[in-house]
Amino acid sequence: MHSVRFTAETSSNGVVERDFLVGEIPGVLWSPVAGSDHAPLVLMGHGGGLHKKTPALMDRAHDLVTTWGFTVVAIDAPGHGDRPRSAEDERTRADFREAHATGDAVRFKSISIRYGASLAERAVPEWQATLDALQTLPAIGTEAPIGYGGGITLGTAIGIPLTAIEPRITAAIFGGGFFAHEALIEAARRITVPIQFLLPWDDEHVDRQSSLALFDAFATKEKTLHANPGDHRAIHWLGLDTEFLPRQLGAISTSPA
Amino acid sequence: MHSVRFTAETSSNGVVERDFLVGEIPGVLWSPVAGSDHAPLVLMGHGGGLHKKTPALMDRAHDLVTTWGFTVVAIDAPGHGDRPRSAEDERTRADFREAHATGDAVRFKSISIRYGASLAERAVPEWQATLDALQTLPAIGTEAPIGYGGGITLGTAIGIPLTAIEPRITAAIFGGGFFAHEALIEAARRITVPIQFLLPWDDEHVDRQSSLALFDAFATKEKTLHANPGDHRAIHWLGLDTEFLPRQLGAISTSPA
Numbered sequence: 001m002h003s004v005r006f007t008a009e010t011s012s013n014g015v016v017e018r019d020f021l022v023g024e025i026p027g028v029l030w031s032p033v034a035g036s037d038h039a040p041l042v043l044m045g046h047g048g049g050l051h052k053k054t055p056a057l058m059d060r061a062h063d064l065v066t067t068w069g070f071t072v073v074a075i076d077a078p079g080h081g082d083r084p085r086s087a088e089d090e091r092t093r094a095d096f097r098e099a100h101a102t103g104d105a106v107r108f109k110s111i112s113i114r115y116g117a118s119l120a121e122r123a124v125p126e127w128q129a130t131l132d133a134l135q136t137l138p139a140i141g142t143e144a145p146i147g148y149g150g151g152i153t154l155g156t157a158i159g160i161p162l163t164a165i166e167p168r169i170t171a172a173i174f175g176g177g178f179f180a181h182e183a184l185i186e187a188a189r190r191i192t193v194p195i196q197f198l199l200p201w202d203d204e205h206v207d208r209q210s211s212l213a214l215f216d217a218f219a220t221k222e223k224t225l226h227a228n229p230g231d232h233r234a235i236h237w238l239g240l241d242t243e244f245l246p247r248q249l250g251a252i253s254t255s256p257a
Numbered sequence: 258m259h260s261v262r263f264t265a266e267t268s269s270n271g272v273v274e275r276d277f278l279v280g281e282i283p284g285v286l287w288s289p290v291a292g293s294d295h296a297p298l299v300l301m302g303h304g305g306g307l308h309k310k311t312p313a314l315m316d317r318a319h320d321l322v323t324t325w326g327f328t329v330v331a332i333d334a335p336g337h338g339d340r341p342r343s344a345e346d347e348r349t350r351a352d353f354r355e356a357h358a359t360g361d362a363v364r365f366k367s368i369s370i371r372y373g374a375s376l377a378e379r380a381v382p383e384w385q386a387t388l389d390a391l392q393t394l395p396a397i398g399t400e401a402p403i404g405y406g407g408g409i410t411l412g413t414a415i416g417i418p419l420t421a422i423e424p425r426i427t428a429a430i431f432g433g434g435f436f437a438h439e440a441l442i443e444a445a446r447r448i449t450v451p452i453q454f455l456l457p458w459d460d461e462h463v464d465r466q467s468s469l470a471l472f473d474a475f476a477t478k479e480k481t482l483h484a485n486p487g488d489h490r491a492i493h494w495l496g497l498d499t500e501f502l503p504r505q506l507g508a509i510s511t512s513p514a
Contacts, residue, residue: 224495225484241496
């Protein structure tokens with residue numbers, strides 16, 4: 001088993017940010033300056049083509065650290081961020097851009113599904129290795145409750161198969177922006193933990209029915225669909241339940257309502 | 258114009274409940290014992306076959322009064338609660354029960370739509386007359402911001418055409434459980450105020466696509482769909498944004514998030 005090798009540390013506004021490597025997987029850990037022994041740990045996924053320190057992801061991570069004292073971790077998906085890209089990654093990304101540029105929706109969808117599934121197949125064991133390594137840190141250990149803090153699009157394409165096979169994850173945030181192909185629907189059907197599902201109502205590329213079918217598939221009765229107008233790249237969430245993870249991970253008691 | 262004629266008054270747990278008549282329309286007004294000059298006024302609709310003092314409706318009314326200091330009003334829909342039923346009301350209700358008992362989904366849907374549209378046609382001017390009368394009360398006046406606090410099913414079938422033509426309503430809560438026939442979709446297309454839409458994900462009678470089409474139709478960009486598993490008669494809302502009306506009606510400042 002790989003251990004966590006810290007490579008850099010900075011802090012600002014009460015948040016310590018530590019870059020790390022688990023084997024060859026580059027990650028980043030955010031935690032309160034004041035310490036956070038066995039605080040809930042939230043795994044954050046990034047969108048397709050993005051990386052572990054995408055501004056929107058960091059905003060949410062900082063908020064979870066400063067408001068709830070959580071620890072948050074993000075890793076680069078294969079071929080993303082600081083990771084090398086294989087010839088196949090490069091070819092797929094070029095195909096992807098071309099399908100997007102030429103407006104070939106059928107090809108765009110087929111590449112999305114194939115590439116997303118391929119990334120998930122590699123990313124799931126990487127997340128598990130990262131979790132194994134993080135749990136050897138005294139400040140985290142095996143007592144910290146673990147949630148998947150989401151990300152729509154690729155973060156969901158990876159998070160769903162991960163949550164389906166990883167019993168350490170006890171609550172998860174997923175969302176739209178990714179085609180719900182059969183394997184993803186199958187994985188969703190095996191998920192029994194509480195789910196918050198964020199749906200951009202007017203996604204330019206991904207049909208709404210596909211995302212609704214994904215929400216429908218989750219086996220849990222504790223699932224909430226939250227939709228607002230907008231595309232996944234430009235969405236303003238209105239009245240979102242930002243206490244979903246804190247409630248599920250035990251940071252605040254569940255209200256009887 | 259009719260005035261408000263109060264017929265009974267009780268109070269409990271800090272909430273004054275006053276029964277009233279506006280012409281022949283029986284209503285009930287809930288307000289804080291401590292007074293509530295020009296506080297936001299929330300119009301509450303009840304479900305089909307129910308009435309203005311249905312327990313779930315009263316729970317929400319009490320909550321709005323005690324938590325936010327709001328005034329809440331409910332009236333009986335035509336043929337509901339304390340109102341007389343016409344021969345046609347009785348015939349329709351008997352048809353309705355029969356369609357339900359025999360499991361005749363097509364007939365059930367057709368009666369629902371026809372009866373709902375007929376009730377809405379009568380209820381909309383009744384709500385407007387009630388509003389006119391309530392605004393002559395010094396504690397309400399024309400300064401109190403007004404929201405429609407919903408109710409799914411019949412409360413939505415009446416609330417949508419009401420909100421579409423009533424400029425005094427500046428925010429509304431609607432929901433599923435009622436067939437989105439063409440006239441209702443048309444009314445939704447004229448609504449430009451912020452909307453919270455509550456969807457029971459597994460309604461036994463009303464197909465999901467019908468409710469999703471209704472949400473899609475609202476002309477406002479400030480609309481949120483919130484769905485949880487369950488039928489409209491047995492639904493437990495999870496992580497619902499209960500500050501939607503307080504925010505929209507100015508009881509709390511809008512958060513920048």
